[in-house]
Amino acid sequence: MTDLYNNKLSSTYDNMYQGFIDYTLEYNFYAGICSRYRSSTILEIACGTGNLAKPFSQNFKSYTGLDVSDSMLDIAKKRYPMGTFIKGDMRSFKSTTLYDSILITGRSTSYLISDADLLNTFGVITNALETSGVFIFDFIDADRFAPFVDKNKYVTHKSEYNEKQYFRKSEWVNKKVTNINLIHWKADYYQIKQGKNVFIGNDTSTFRCFSKIEIGQLLSKKGFKILELIDRKTYAFDTYVAVCKKL
Ligand SMILES: C[S@@+](CC[C@H](N)C(=O)[O-])C[C@H]1O[C@@H](n2cnc3c(N)ncnc32)[C@H](O)[C@@H]1O
Incomplete structure (x- = not known):
């Protein structure tokens, strides 16, 4: 995991x-x-x-x-x-x-x-x-999400909580195995401090959509x-x- x-x-x-x-x-x-x-x-x-x-x-x-x-x-x-x-x-x-x-x-x-x-x-x-x-x-939902992943190799999601700003840059690939949609995902996590992106860590995972x-x-x-x-x-x-x- x-x-x-x-x-x-x-x-x-x-x-x-x-x-x-x-x-x-x-x-x-x-x-x-x-x-x-x-x-x-x-x-x-x-x-x-x-x-x-x-x-x-x-x-x-x-x-x-x-x-x-x-x-x-x-x-x-x-x-x-x-x-x-x-x-x-x-x-x-x-x-x-x-x-x-x-x-x-x-x-x-x-x-x-x-x-x-x-x-x-x-x-x-x-x-x-x-x-x-x-x-x-x-x-x-695989019928909507898998085509989205095929079209968008990189996605950024921003978040703000308790006056702290974060963003996640995701890189993902849809690897369909027979009829199963498996998404291989790598994400980098950053906090924005004084206008600078400070790297926090990254993770990789495989997840499934249905x-x-x-x-x-x-x-x-x-x-x-x-x-x-x-x-x-x-x-x-x-x-x-x-x-x-x-x-
Ligand atoms: C995306 S988080 C969602 C957490 C929470 N439901 C929420 O909405 O904030 C996924 C959670 O699933 C847990 N998880 C993943 N695989 C699991 C498993 N096999 N059994 C129990 N928990 C699992 C992770 O530890 C993590 O806390």
Whole structure:
């Protein structure tokens, strides 16, 4: 996986993404779906630095955040010390609790790069979800994003948070393997200080984007049915949010 979620870069991630994503809007969006399906116990997988932990914990009966990265969880625990956070890999985590809603936000499904990764994760979620519960996750839409990557080899994203300015310069290539869209990505991170670009670090990763059809097929292999597919533009990626239930 990418270095972005470890050590020094995790705090850069945290600062930079506060500028990319409005977490109040993010919370309202996901909390709205959970409420519509009358959920009261929430598991957020790939919770990152815990930006949704406080409002979910305060407005729902329970909230648990799970992430594989110690560095991201350390920031989450500092952000909301009263929160419940656990370390785990979404592909193999064994839950002893059942939840009404299980969320994967922030396009973290992109790190599930093989069909086996995705099927294992869906299996973990089946076991952790109440019979009438909902599984809500977002994914990058390959039908729009892959052609964008083919046309734009370099992209810059700027961010401002707490009076600090950052930018990320990304270089990416779409390497389609059979019918799977894998994006090889290299990103350089900078902070702008007194008009100068100060290099912070870089990371490389491979991530996956999905067509609606392949997501539907993989979900049905694990006994999930899509109830809603919501088209949601985000700061850099054309994204769908799927709301699913067990058959
Ligand atoms: C783009 S960040 C999103 C974080 C958060 N959801 C947000 O929107 O700010 C992706 C997160 O996925 C986590 N992650 C990646 N692979 C994972 C895995 N196999 N199991 C659990 N977490 C994972 C990373 O550690 C990171 O915190």
